[in-house]
Amino acid sequence: MNKHAAIPLLTPLLPDQQALAPYLAQLDHNRHYSNFGPLNNALESRIADIFAEHGAYPLHVTTTSSATLGLELVLSSLDLPPGTKVIVPALTFVASLTAIIRAGYTPVIADIDPDSWLLTPEIATEAAVQTGARAVLAVAAFGQPQDTKRWSHFQQQSGIRVLIDAAGAFGSQWVEAPDIPVVYSMHATKSLAAGEGGLVVSGDNVVNANVRQLSNFGINLDSNAGFPVGHLSFVGSNAKLSEYHAAVAHASLDQWDTQAQLRQKIYRDYRQALEAACGEQLQWQAGSTLAAPTIFCLRMTADARDRLEAICKQRHIATRRWYQPLLHQHAAKVAPIIKQPTPVAEAVASGLIGLPFSPFLSREDITRVVEATCLATANLTLAHQPQ
Ligand SMILES: Cc1ncc(COP(=O)(O)O)c(C=O)c1O
Known part of the structure; x- marks a missing residue:
């Protein structure tokens, strides 16, 4: 044993060029590199199928360029008044905080459970009573899943909107309540790695459709929306997943x-x-x-x-x-x-x-x-x- 060799904190494992090759060949063939291309759409379907095996509800999957943007866009899509108070646990990555602030809301920093190290509905109830918060961003901290059914119950009882930051919990966090949107990361350090990328999974097609539109600058692409296609209907961002990242995500999913x-x-x-x-x-x-x-x-x-x-x-x-x-x-x-x-x-x-x-x-x-x-x-x- 070399007692002096450095042991790094994390070493990402992404698919090698051989595993990527079939998907890159599709890219060459399609000549479609972003804007909800065929690899992106196939990825959303594959992920939806995986979730369907683990839940009683049909779920919608929308990709984003990162989990951070996914969180921000879900929060924006809730369309709460500017400055709305959003509860978030003190022990989480800074992206949970910045997403709330960038969506125009005010973070309410709350405590965690001593055993699970997670924000719980009980802690959120107390924080909401104290502050008048109208939304909760609960976190699957360190990949430990949140109980979506319990959060759904909390949401129905209180009228307080809930979403879950499950950035590091793909494969452990399932979506067992259709009214609780969950966001995953496909960053290089995650188990489903695309290099960068995010997934918004929910049973509410309005949330997913809004996130998709917000990820494309806020431009309306729906001919049934009663609003001209190609016109801006929200202030969105560019948070689309490129076809290159979708290709990596497919190869990563294979393994x-x-x-x-x-x-x-x-x-x-x-x-x-x-x-x-x-x-x-x-x-x-x-x-x-x-x-x-x-x-x-x-x-x-x-x-x-x-x-x-x-x-x-x-x-x-x-x-x-x-x-x-x-x-x-x-x-x-x-x-x-x-x-x-x-x-x-x-x-x-x-x-x-x-x-x-x-x-x-x-x-x-x-x-x-x-x-x-x-x-x-x-x-x-x-x-x-x-x-
Ligand atoms: C709890 C949490 N939220 C959000 C993120 C951000 O994810 P992304 O890098 O995909 O934006 C991370 C990243 O590790 C995280 O741990």
Whole structure:
């Protein structure tokens, strides 16, 4: 084992040129490179078929150029008054926040559940009572799925609109309620990787049709809309998925099952090795086993986390404090927000650490990370580490 080789945090796995070739050949043949081309439309159908196997409702799929734009356009399509308060958990990626602000709404930063590390309908109810929020952007943080049925119940009871940011949860997050739109990312680091791209999945064709139109500048393409085709009917953006990205997504989908199994196996072995070595010092996000994990995140005491970071740095093992600083700390610089008390998010974040994870992680890599974690949890300082 080379004890000094760098272990990167993430190594993307995208289809190679051989896997891409049939789709690029279609591109050459079609000479259609964007604007809802045949590869894009076939991709939407393939994804809709996958979701249909997992739900009782027919679902619509609309691609976007990224999950961030997908979130922004779903929020815009809700057509809520400017400045409407939208609840979002403190522990998430900044894109959840920027999508709300760019859609013209005001973020309400809320706390998370201590076990699942997710925003729940109960927390959102309390935040809505306190602030008068009219929408919720719940997040499948770290790929851990949200319960769409429970959110649908919340939406029906409260009249508060809900959408789910499931950027990193393709394959784990299903859409089991037709009235809850869910947005996925196809960024290079995700399990269904197109390089860049997003998917909006919902049972509400109005939401999907609006997102599609907003992704094409807001131009009306529907001859039945009672409005001239080619005229602008909303202020949209250019958020279309190019045919090149659709080609990569098709090839990635062809390999998804194999890749997901590999990711699951590495995740399981890695976690077992850490639990066997220093398990009682580590806390994991509660929830279901992920279909295709893309990151490896756990919680320890703040002191142990600091020690682990220092040890990993010295040993060329990359780490990341995922989703930190918390959203309100990011927002402080960029836009007015409303902040609810977030003691749980702060406590979780104080010891949260992302360790290297990818389909290329070897047994030796895992052994090196486990050794470093054991040293950190055994309270050894850098000066006292065995070499
Ligand atoms: C929770 C969350 N939301 C949104 C995004 C943004 O996705 P994209 O890069 O496709 O815009 C990410 C990216 O990792 C994310 O983790």
